[in-house]
Amino acid sequence: MFYAFEGQMGINQANKIKVLLIVPHQDDEINIAGDLLDRNIISPFVVFTTNGDYKYQGATRIKEAINSLSVFNVPENHIFFLGYGDSLNTNKHQHIFYSYDIIKSHAGHICTYGIPTHEDYSYQVYKKHHDYTRKSYEKDMLSLILQIKPDVIFCVDYDVHADHRMASIIFEKIIGTLLNKMKTEFTPIVYKGFAYATGYNTIDDFYNLNLLAVQFPHEGIIPHYYAKNDLLNKSAYLWCNRVRFPVNKENRGHFLLNNSIFHALCCHKSQSAGLHACQIINSDKVFWQRRTDSCSYYADVKVSSNFLDAHYLNDFQLYNTDDIDSEVPAFNHYAWIPDENDEEKKITFTWDEYQDVQRIVLYGLLDQDIHIHQVEIEFDDGEKIKAGPIPDKGVPLIIDLKKNIRIKWCSIKILKTDGKGGLAECEFYATERQKNNPIAPFIKILVQDNFIYEYLVPETINQLQLKVYYFECQGKASFEIIGNPCGAKISKNGILDIDHLTNKITVKAYLNDHPDIQDIVTIAKVTKWKIKKIHFMQRVEKVFLTFLLRLNRKYIYLRKKYINDI
Numbered sequence: 139m140f141y142a143f144e145g146q147m148g149i150n151q152a153n154k155i156k157v158l159l160i161v162p163h164q165d166d167e168i169n170i171a172g173d174l175l176d177r178n179i180i181s182p183f184v185v186f187t188t189n190g191d192y193k194y195q196g197a198t199r200i201k202e203a204i205n206s207l208s209v210f211n212v213p214e215n216h217i218f219f220l221g222y223g224d225s226l227n228t229n230k231h232q233h234i235f236y237s238y239d240i241i242k243s244h245a246g247h248i249c250t251y252g253i254p255t256h257e258d259y260s261y262q263v264y265k266k267h268h269d270y271t272r273k274s275y276e277k278d279m280l281s282l283i284l285q286i287k288p289d290v291i292f293c294v295d296y297d298v299h300a301d302h303r304m305a306s307i308i309f310e311k312i313i314g315t316l317l318n319k320m321k322t323e324f325t326p327i328v329y330k331g332f333a334y335a336t337g338y339n340t341i342d343d344f345y346n347l348n349l350l351a352v353q354f355p356h357e358g359i360i361p362h363y364y365a366k367n368d369l370l371n372k373s374a375y376l377w378c379n380r381v382r383f384p385v386n387k388e389n390r391g392h393f394l395l396n397n398s399i400f401h402a403l404c405c406h407k408s409q410s411a412g413l414h415a416c417q418i419i420n421s422d423k424v425f426w427q428r429r430t431d432s433c434s435y436y437a438d439v440k441v442s443s444n445f446l447d448a449h450y451l452n453d454f455q456l457y458n459t460d461d462i463d464s465e466v467p468a469f470n471h472y473a474w475i476p477d478e479n480d481e482e483k484k485i486t487f488t489w490d491e492y493q494d495v496q497r498i499v500l501y502g503l504l505d506q507d508i509h510i511h512q513v514e515i516e517f518d519d520g521e522k523i524k525a526g527p528i529p530d531k532g533v534p535l536i537i538d539l540k541k542n543i544r545i546k547w548c549s550i551k552i553l554k555t556d557g558k559g560g561l562a563e564c565e566f567y568a569t570e571r572q573k574n575n576p577i578a579p580f581i582k583i584l585v586q587d588n589f590i591y592e593y594l595v596p597e598t599i600n601q602l603q604l605k606v607y608y609f610e611c612q613g614k615a616s617f618e619i620i621g622n623p624c625g626a627k628i629s630k631n632g633i634l635d636i637d638h639l640t641n642k643i644t645v646k647a648y649l650n651d652h653p654d655i656q657d658i659v660t661i662a663k664v665t666k667w668k669i670k671k672i673h674f675m676q677r678v679e680k681v682f683l684t685f686l687l688r689l690n691r692k693y694i695y696l697r698k699k700y701i702n703d704i
Contacts, residue, residue: 154181155576158288160279160309161333162301163224164190164203165406169337171292172399173385174423175210182210183286185218185259187275187305189252191245192224194408197253198704199224204256206405209398214256220278221250221258223270227300227463235304235462240269250274275304280312288326289576292425295330296369300462302333307458310428314454317435327575329381329425335368336424337417344416345676347596347669349390351382351588352424369467373456373504373532375426382422382589382607384582389419390591392672393679408704410691413684421589428454429572432565433495437487443480450474451485451564456532457504469505475560476552483552485564489545494568496542500525500550501563504532509559514551517543524553532562542568571610579611583647583657593661595636596669602661604632606647613651620644620658639663 157180159171167175167184175182184207189196204214223243225233231244242248249267252258259278260268263285268274283291293309294302316324331337335355343350354377355370369375386398394400399419403411434452441448451474458472476483502510512526515537528535548566552559582589584605595602606615617628625638628645636643641662648656664672697704 155289156180156286157182157290157292158283158286159184160187160291160293160305161185162187162294162299162305164199165206165403165409165411166294166302166333167203167207168399168402168406168411169333169418170294170331172337172402172418172423173389174292174383175207175212176386176389176398181216182212183216183218183288184212185220185279185282187220187279188222188224188301189219189245190224191243191247192226192229194698194704196221196224196245196251198408200253200256202406202408206402209402209405217256218259218262218282219252219256220275220282221252221260221267222275223247225301227298227465229300229463233300233304233462234270234272234275235300235307237270237272240271243270250278272308276308276312279308280315283312283316287324290327290329292329292331295332295375295426296457296467297332297334298368298465299334303459303462306330307455307462310455311453313430314435314452317430317432317454318452321436322431325430325572325574327572327577328428328430330374330428331423331425332368332370335370338414340417340420342416344394344419345392345673345680347594347664347672348588348590349385349419349421351422352420371531371533373501374428374534376533379426381425381427381609382582383425383609384580384589384591385419385421385423387591390421392676394419394683395679404687407690408694410687410694412687413691416680421591427572429565429567430454431572432499432567433489433493434487434564434566437489437566440486440488441474441476442482442484443477444474447474448485451561452487454563456501456562471503471505471560473501473503473560473562475503475558478558483555484549485551485561486547486549487564487566488547492544492546493566494542494544495548495566496539497567497570498537498539499563499565499567500528500535500537500561501532501565502528502530502535503560503562506530509556510552510561511554511556512552514553516549516551517545518547519543519545526554528559528561538570575610577610579652579655580609581611581615581647581649581655581657582607582609583645583659590659590661593659594664594669595661597663597665599663600635600637602634602636604628604634604645604647606632606657611649611652611655613649615647615649617645617647620646626661634661636661636663 190199250258250260295306296303336352388398400415439448457469460470461468507530508527510528514524516522525537624641626643627635646658
């Protein structure tokens with residue numbers, strides 16, 4: 139088990155957990171995971187689906203990625219390049235997402251490739267390069283997942299970029315296939331994340347007195363283009379349900395020059411990625427979990443009509459598209475929708491063996507408002523329950539049963555609809571949370587919804603409300619001041635009185651029922667002159683680094699334009 143606490147990670151050292159990160163482009167590894175790669179007790183593997191060769195040579199991007207990941211001590215033999223062509227939504231060449239025949243990429247390639255010191259994945263495994271087809275892309279990703287058999291997978295989700303969208307869709311298709319075939323033999327912990335909406339294009343907020351959390355990307359925080367075209371607060375991606383991970387001590391100071399994420403970003407010189415460090419670096423990393431332990435994945439599914447679409451109900455995928463390039467996401471009806479003349483509108487799940495069920499989760503159509511107002515769920519013991527409505531925009535309806543039941547079949551009948559109503563996915567869980575998560579439970583102290591670590595408070599502030607974020611645990615948490623309170627007092631509900639604070643204090647939060655699950659932070663008051671000094675030094679650093687990074691960007695541009703060797 140490993141856990142996050144004050145930037146340290148703990149684990150049974152005899153068996154490191156395997157973590158796989160799947161991203162499309164070189165620098166997305168930092169946009170998506172960043173600090174999470176900087177651990178000494180996990181075994182991280184990173185796969186890039188493309189060579190990032192739309193504007194720059196693939197060899198350049200590959201070398202930059204290897205250099206970047208070396209900052210986090212990721213071994214080169216844990217870095218894989220599927221070797222497919224980089225693209226854009228406006229690319230004149232057909233995107234590989236649509237291609238079942240061989241295509242030529244924007245960079246002029248028709249098969250996967252790497253560099254002499256680091257060949258593409260297909261060549262490493264099969265000693266041959268794979269043609270640029272969607273089938274090859276799927277085969278390589280499937281083969282790599284089966285080869286690594288990761289305990290935890292972090293994968294990019296449906297960002298605005300076509301390559302990101304393809305990686306997300308193909309990944310979910312593959313996971314669904316594996317869950318259908320392997321049943322309980324392979325149930326990795328899966329986290330999906332966004333490279334743009336919660337990373338590359340978020341608010342420029344690094345230079346604060348304390349690091350801020352990732353902000354919800356509404357208009358005004360990030361460019362309108364990204365604010366309106368992501369999946370946040372749709373489908374499985376409710377902001378209130380996000381999973382938040384703390385960051386390492388090395389990546390939460392006041393200055394970029396001491397930050398390993400910044401140094402890793404600077405390795406991506408062709409992308410001038412260092413210019414986005416102030417947006418990418420926050421006090422937390424944000425993901426959404428997609429559970430893989432639903433027994434629906436290996437159920438026999440029967441429907442009362444539209445039989446060919448029954449597989450949508452238990453294939454892990456929540457959405458799909460016929461237009462991966464559209465600026466505004468254009469989803470097709472990736473769901474089972476009963477025929478208009480179907481009076482029964484019924485789905486039946488059947489298992490060979492009894493299944494324990496405590497929670498049922500139903501997903502509607504992502505691109506529609508509410509259409510299913512009520513469903514009836516019947517179990518094999520004759521018990522029936524009614525529930526609804528199914529929320530709009532694909533947000534799931536979660537039904538927690540009064541007790542855990544054992545069933546061999548279950549039916550879901552659509553009773554009331556407004557127009558065409560369908561279901562994208564039906565999930566059945568034995569527990570509220572997925573078991574066997576190698577990431578152990580932790581708590582994190584919050585101030586105004588920001589993770590805090592070494593927290594500085596202006597001298598004019600006399601009181602703080604401390605709260606707790608819970609990961610894979612629940613219960614009541616208590617607070618206490620460790621050692622000398624230095625004039626501070628803290629109540630049971632986390633109100634910290636620092637009116638007479640004279641020095642730095644250490645505060646601990648712990649779960650009452652599990653005191654070993656705890657978080658420790660330091661809090662200190664600082665004078666306005668100290669704050670001015672910090673901000674002055676930050677401004678100096680920002681001006682200096684921005685000048686150097688923009689100068690480098692100009693240099694890269696000129697090399698590209700006149701020499702074309704990058």
